[in-house]
Amino acid sequence: MRKIIISAVAKNNVIGKSNGELPWHISEEFKHFKETTLGSPIIMGRKSFDALGKPLPKRENIIISKNKELSYPFADIKIFNNLIDAFRHCKNKNYEKVFVIGGGQIYSQAIDLVDEMIISKLNFDAEGEVYFPKYDENNWEIVKRDKKEQFEIFWYKRK
Ligand SMILES: NC(=O)c1ccc[n+]([C@@H]2O[C@H](COP(=O)([O-])OP(=O)(O)OC[C@H]3O[C@@H](n4cnc5c(N)ncnc54)[C@H](OP(=O)(O)O)[C@@H]3O)[C@@H](O)[C@H]2O)c1
DSSP states (O other): OEEEEEEEEOTTSEEEOTTSOOSOOOHHHHHHHHHHHTTSOEEEEHHHHHHHOSOOTTSOEEEEOSOTTOOOSOTTEEEESSHHHHHHHHHHTTOSEEEEOOOHHHHHHHTTTOSEEEEEEESSOOOOSEEOOOOOGGGEEEEEEEEOSSEEEEEEEEO
């Protein structure tokens, strides 16, 4: 099973605001995210899920939280207390790939565990308090790039 980080990252590495909001709205980037993740499970931190407010359709939504009592009024979500259990769940369900969709805390813990990253590098700085974790470009091979108006998508594979 391929474990893949997908993220949109501003030039200054900001990925979000501390209140959970995204600092930008780029419909072309949302379209890319949707097309890429449809049909696959998506793993996210509890704060990112709360910011979404509801599960994203046509994908198994998996939430990571330390809170063992956490529950939501949605039928089709799964909650795990750590990332490893979430990956194990996806592997047991024979998914071909799983996407880690954020936010900052979850990316930091996933970055050493994933095989691939799909990063939309925005061509502007953004205001926010949550950052994508630092990573060594030397450890990653760029296998594909696609330049859009406001961002460029990089497909990375771990070397
Ligand atoms: N640009 C992008 O591509 C992108 C994508 C997604 C999100 N974002 C942004 O990222 C921001 C949210 O990121 P964030 O770092 O604040 O929060 P987050 O990673 O979404 O969620 C953090 C929460 O995850 C749970 N968690 C973290 N580590 C855990 C562990 N080891 N075991 C169990 N649970 C754990 C905790 O939940 P509990 O507190 O319930 O224990 C923690 O509070 C928002 O601004 C959002 O807009 C950006």
